[in-house]
Amino acid sequence: MTLKKTLTIAGSDTSGGAGMQADLKTFQEHGTYGMVALTVVVTMDPNGWTHHVTPLPTELLQKQIDTALSTGIDAIKTGMLSTEEIIRIAGEAIAKSGTTNVVIDPVMVCKGEDEVLNPGNTDAMIQHLLPLAAVTTPNLFEAGQLAGTGTPKTIDEMKTAARKIHQLGAKAVVIKGGKALATEKATDLFFDGETFFLLESEKVASTNNHGAGCTFAASVTANLANGLSIKDAVIEAKEFVSAAIAHGWALNDYVGPVMHGAKSRYGAPQVTVTEV
Ligand SMILES: Nc1ncnc2c1ncn2[C@@H]1O[C@H](COP(=O)(O)OP(=O)(O)O)[C@@H](O)[C@H]1O
Ligand SMILES: Cc1ncc(COP(=O)(O)O)c(C=O)c1O
Ligand SMILES: [Mg+2]
Numbered sequence: 001m002t003l004k005k006t007l008t009i010a011g012s013d014t015s016g017g018a019g020m021q022a023d024l025k026t027f028q029e030h031g032t033y034g035m036v037a038l039t040v041v042v043t044m045d046p047n048g049w050t051h052h053v054t055p056l057p058t059e060l061l062q063k064q065i066d067t068a069l070s071t072g073i074d075a076i077k078t079g080m081l082s083t084e085e086i087i088r089i090a091g092e093a094i095a096k097s098g099t100t101n102v103v104i105d106p107v108m109v110c111k112g113e114d115e116v117l118n119p120g121n122t123d124a125m126i127q128h129l130l131p132l133a134a135v136t137t138p139n140l141f142e143a144g145q146l147a148g149t150g151t152p153k154t155i156d157e158m159k160t161a162a163r164k165i166h167q168l169g170a171k172a173v174v175i176k177g178g179k180a181l182a183t184e185k186a187t188d189l190f191f192d193g194e195t196f197f198l199l200e201s202e203k204v205a206s207t208n209n210h211g212a213g214c215t216f217a218a219s220v221t222a223n224l225a226n227g228l229s230i231k232d233a234v235i236e237a238k239e240f241v242s243a244a245i246a247h248g249w250a251l252n253d254y255v256g257p258v259m260h261g262a263k264s265r266y267g268a269p270q271v272t273v274t275e276v
Contacts, residue, residue: 003033004225007068008218009061009090010079011040011053011107017211017257019079023218025260026240030222035073037064039090040082049254053082058089065093075101075225077217084124091128101224104133104170105217106142122146131169135230137217138165143175153182155189155198155276162191172230174220176213179203186242189276190234198274199235201242208248208256215258216241239268 006027013019020036027034040055076099081087094102106125122145130136130146140158144151146168147161152175162173177187185200219240223233244258246269251257 003031004074004222005035005071006032006075006077006218006222006225007035007037007073008077008079008221009037009039009065009081009094010077010214011042011082012038013211013214014041014043015210015251015255015257017251017255018214019211022211022214022258022260023077023079023221026215026218027222029240029261029264030219030226032074032222032225035068035071037061037068037090039086040080042080044254053080055082055086058085061086062089062093065090069093069097069099073097073099075099075103075221077103077105077221078129079105079214079217080107081121081125083118084120087121087124088128091132094129094132100134101221102132102134103217103221103224104129104136105213106136106138106146107213108142108145126168130165133170133172134224135172135174135220135234136165136170137174137176137213137220139176139178139213140180143173155183155187158189159191159196159276162189162196166191166193172234174199174216174234176216178212179209186245188238190231192230196276197231198272198276199238200272200274201238201269202246204245204248206245206248206256208250208258209245210248210255210257211260212241212245212258215244215260235271235273238271239263242271243268
C-alpha cells in the first residue's frame with residue numbers, strides 16, 4: 001500500500017499542540033504520510049510560558065526541503081516561517097517543485113502572544129507565498145495584515161479582506177473568525193474567488209484551543225492530498241478542528257492544546273455551510 005505524502009514546512013512547538021507537532025498528528029489522523037522541514041524551534045519559559053523562537057540555519061532548512069521534495073510530495077503546508085529569508089526559501093522551493101496542493105497558513109503571532117514575529121514578513125508572504133496558495137488560512141489579525149485593511153470585525157469586513165487576499169494570488173481563502181469574532185457561532189469565511197460561504201460550528205467556551213489554526217490548515221492539506229475538492233477539504237477541516245477544540249484539555253497551568261485525535265474517537269460537532 002502507498003500513502004499520500006504530505007509535507008509541512010513549519011516550526012516545532014515544543015509544547016506539542018501547534019506547529020509541526022499538530023501537523024504530523026493531523027496528517028496521521030487523515031491517513032497521509034507526514035514529513036517535516038523544520039524552520040524554527042519554539043520553547044517556553046517553565047514559569048510564565050513566554051515563547052522564544054529560535055530559527056534553524058537556513059542551509060539546513062534548504063537541505064530538509066530538498067530531501068522531502070525529492071520523494072514527490074502530494075500536498076505542502078507552510079506554518080511558522082519566522083524571517084523573510086525563510087519565507088523566500090520556502091516559496092522558491094514550492095514554486096520549483098510544481099506542487100499545486102499548497103496550503104499557506106500565514107502564521108504571524110502565537111495565540112496569547114501579541115508581538116508579530118517580524119513586520120517584514122507580511123510583504124514577504126505576499127511576494128513569495130500567496131501566489132502559490134491553493135488555500136490560505138489567515139486568522140482575523142493575519143487577514144487584516146495581508147489585506148492591508150486592519151483586523152476585520154464583521155462578516156462584511158472579512159469579505160473585503162478575502163477579496164483582497166484572493167487578488168494577491170491565493171486561489172481560495174479561509175478567514176478564521178474563531179473565538180475573536182463577535183458572533184454566536186465559531187464562524188469562518190470561505191471564498192473560492194467567486195462565492196462566499198460561512199462555515200459555522202458551536203463556539204466552545206474554553207481557552208483550550210492552542211494549535212487550532214495549525215490543525216485546521218493541516219487537515220486541509222491532508223484532504224487535498226487525498227483528492228478532495230478545495231471546498232470539501234475545508235469543510236472536513238472545520239469538522240476536524242471543531243472536534244479537536246471541543247475536546248481541548250489543559251496541558252499545564254498555562255496552555256490548553258486541542259485534542260488532535262478527537263474526531264476519530266468521539267465524532268465531530270455539526271458544521272453548517274451557508275452561502276453569503
Ligand atoms: N472557542 C472556539 N470554539 C469553536 N471553534 C473555534 C474556537 N476557537 C477557534 N475555533 C476555530 O478553530 C479554527 C482555528 O481558528 P483560530 O483559533 O482563530 O486560528 P489561529 O489558531 O490561527 O489563531 C477555526 O475554524 C475557528 O473557527
Ligand atoms: C511552531 C508554532 N507554529 C505555529 C503556531 C501557531 O499556532 P496556532 O495553531 O494556535 O495558530 C505556534 C504557536 O505557539 C507555534 O509554536
Ligand atoms: Mg494560526
